Amino acid sequence: MLPEALQALRASFAEKLSTAPAVLEAHGHDESRLDHHLPDAVLFVSSEEDVLHALQLARRYAFPIVPFAVGSSLEGQVIPVQRGLSLDLSGMNRVLSIEPGGFQATVQPGVTYPELNRQARRHGLFWAVDPGAEASLGGMASTNASGTGAVRYGTTRDNILEMRVALMDGRVIRVGSRARKTSAGYDLKNLFIGAEGTLGIITQLTVKLWPLPAEVVVLRCTFTSLRAAAECAVLIMGAALQPERLELIDEHEIHAVNQYLGREYPERPTLWIELAAASRTALEDSLNVCRELCQDAGAQDIHTAVTPEERGAIWEARHKAYTAMGALHPGHAQLSTDACVPLHRLPDVLDFTRQRCQERALTASFVGHVGDGNFHVLFQAAPDDTATWQAIHATYDEMMQATLQAGGTCTGEHGVGLHKKKYVAQEHADTLDLMREIKALLDPHHLLNPGKIF
Missing domain, CATH: 3.30.70.2190 (Alpha-Beta Plaits)
Structure with a gap:
């Protein structure tokens, strides 16, 4: 970020902008702690107008802008690998409305799903997507997060009705519909869900709520x-x-x-x-x-x-369980994986992966949302144990090859970020160029969360 860009941000946002070392450090990693890159500055936005003004300055001074809220991602989505501005949306944390008769709520992107559930409970309703970490709704939409409730209620994608998205060119668009279904035009809503902030910044969401089970x-x-x-x-x-x-x-x-x-x-x-x-x-x-x-x-x-x-x-x-495994192996680095296969292939792929881990004597544990074929392997080793980490990555590669050969996907819910780019290139080899063209159309100068997905 050029000095004049920083000056312009300070002039516009005053105390909302921070370059304090502790603040930069907090925005330089995610929950995985596998990568570490500090931004030049952190901007704590409180409104859609703030987001639009930050995007305007990013266009003018050509600095990268990376959305951030809770930082609970596991694939490096929020890490500013090209420095620039970390756009912290955690202050946009209001539940704007709950419509019990329509089974829906409208929220800002920094609202966490436990907070939405606290407010929805008095109406006998709840938000059904439960990833475990106290993730924000904007972050969950950006990665199409899932969790324990997906087998019954679907993923985040299935539970978002409508969004407002700020684009790099200064427009704010409404995508989706508050109606429970629509056949009107291209499905632009789902283009932005799972895009990890590489196409636009989500500023508002209207989501489905479900009746609490009796x-x-x-x-x-x-x-x-x-x-x-x-x-x-x-x-x-x-x-x-x-x-x-x-x-x-x-x-x-x-x-x-x-x-x-x-x-x-x-x-x-x-x-x-x-x-x-x-x-x-x-x-x-x-x-x-x-x-x-x-x-x-x-x-x-x-x-x-x-x-x-x-x-x-x-x-x-x-x-x-994730935290418990870390406590059991203090000092170890962790690599949490994520894959999803057709349900009938799940026993084979799980069994194959466990056998490869046992053959290489790896410290690896398994959990899964197995009702929809989604599973995770948590690898652990001392950070400087080069031989073991080579074996871990070899096993990870083999697991992904088995997953793709079974008709599965390299990520069911974690998203791509930094860590799964090569697997996305394998999974979507025939459409990767088209994805890049869409990215270039909406972000021609590659300023929105650069270095992710591709």
């Missing part, structure tokens, strides 16, 4: 192997039980959770299955079918969590 129960089932647990997940989905959540967690992450949270879960591959229904009778029917399926698939023991406290403890364990 009756809920969670089953905890353990298995002798990861493959057996995955095969059981396929059976459950085939039985049309429509679980609210269907999560797999392996024995290594169960052990870490037990140590970190003081739990006593059996340390075996485990499925956590949440079922819901409108009545207790209907829930009991679904519960009985699910138990039988798990028993037929070889479940060793089945525990039922009925009370809100028991259910909350299970989902707390799931959401804190």
